[in-house]
Amino acid sequence: MIDLHVHLRGTLTPTMACKLAERNSISLDAARWAAKGYGWHDFTSFLQAYDHIASVIATAQDLEEVAYDYLSRSAQLGTTYVEFMLSPPDLMRVGVAFDDQLAALSAARERALELHGIDCRMIATAVRHLGPAAATQAARLAVGRRHDILVGFGLTGDERMFPVGDFKEAFSIARSEGLRATAHAGEHLGPDTIIEAIEVLGLERVGHGIRAVESEVVMRQLASAKIPLEVCLTSNLALNLYPSIGKHPIGRLNAAGCAIVLGTDDPSFFSTDIEMEYSLAAGVGLSAHDITAQANTASFRAILPSRH
Numbered sequence: 001m002i003d004l005h006v007h008l009r010g011t012l013t014p015t016m017a018c019k020l021a022e023r024n025s026i027s028l029d030a031a032r033w034a035a036k037g038y039g040w041h042d043f044t045s046f047l048q049a050y051d052h053i054a055s056v057i058a059t060a061q062d063l064e065e066v067a068y069d070y071l072s073r074s075a076q077l078g079t080t081y082v083e084f085m086l087s088p089p090d091l092m093r094v095g096v097a098f099d100d101q102l103a104a105l106s107a108a109r110e111r112a113l114e115l116h117g118i119d120c121r122m123i124a125t126a127v128r129h130l131g132p133a134a135a136t137q138a139a140r141l142a143v144g145r146r147h148d149i150l151v152g153f154g155l156t157g158d159e160r161m162f163p164v165g166d167f168k169e170a171f172s173i174a175r176s177e178g179l180r181a182t183a184h185a186g187e188h189l190g191p192d193t194i195i196e197a198i199e200v201l202g203l204e205r206v207g208h209g210i211r212a213v214e215s216e217v218v219m220r221q222l223a224s225a226k227i228p229l230e231v232c233l234t235s236n237l238a239l240n241l242y243p244s245i246g247k248h249p250i251g252r253l254n255a256a257g258c259a260i261v262l263g264t265d266d267p268s269f270f271s272t273d274i275e276m277e278y279s280l281a282a283g284v285g286l287s288a289h290d291i292t293a294q295a296n297t298a299s300f301r302a303i304l305p306s307r308h
């Protein structure tokens with residue numbers, strides 16, 4: 001199994017959150033911490049819970065432990081490769097330099113590879129609702145400190161904020177230095193925004209992109225361009241995009257020839273893991289074998305920059 005869409009901070013388990021909170025003298029809201037999936041009930045409370053829980057990561061050592069914890073748990077399920085999304089400025093704001101973030105992830109990777117045989121890479125992300133200037137800054141930061149573990153540049157956050165064209169500069173900076181491109185699109189907004197994001201940002205994969213199902217034309221374009229959709233089934237159900245797995249468009253996207261890979265998104269907040277995602281996909285006719293083969297070709301590690 002391969003996990004190609006996972007936000008590193010979203011992997012924080014309650015046990016790890018508690019440990020880091022104690023170590024960093026951060027007080028956690030006990031009711032939130034103890035509740036399943038951190039007790040959020042709508043998108044606003046999800047974001048609040050997310051920021052609150054993620055605030056316990058305050059040092060490079062914390063980051064290394066969180067990444068290693070996810071990798072070792074994933075390896076036990078049979079995962080062989082993970083691409084983590086992480087927004088470097090988030091941790092820089094609490095004093096963890098980008099170099100130290102890269103070193104922490106590398107250390108976690110090496111330990112997990114040696115002890116559990118699982119590999120990983122990192123996608124540096126910009127946060128859409130923080131605006132285009134911050135995204136350009138994030139891209140400059142990413143290309144200024146190249147490292148083997150860093151293979152991609154992505155865009156997360158609220159899809160409804162700012163036109164996609166505002167992020168063209170950030171992506172052209174990132175791509176010009178060999179970073180591979182992905183962005184969240186077509187999760188909350190309609191199918192045309194997916195093609196626009198691919199064309200404007202030069203995407204090689206699309207985060208979610210499931211609303212492509214609403215347009216035959218868009219599905220045909222995705223299928224012929226062979227641009228994979230990073231589908232996160234439990235996340236889509238948890239955020240009420242679809243009422244049940246039976247109503248989820250994954251089967252129709254697959255039937256239309258769209259390439260599909262899987263991710264856990266924010267597994268600790270959605271109470272899922274990659275095994276559950278593969279099993280949900282198997283239930284609608286997509287075999288683990290097919291998805292893993294697809295993910296292998298779609299992973300960004302394929303052409304790692306060797307000159308740095």
Ligand SMILES: [Zn+2]
Nearest residue numbers: 007184207265
């Ligand atoms: Zn996501």
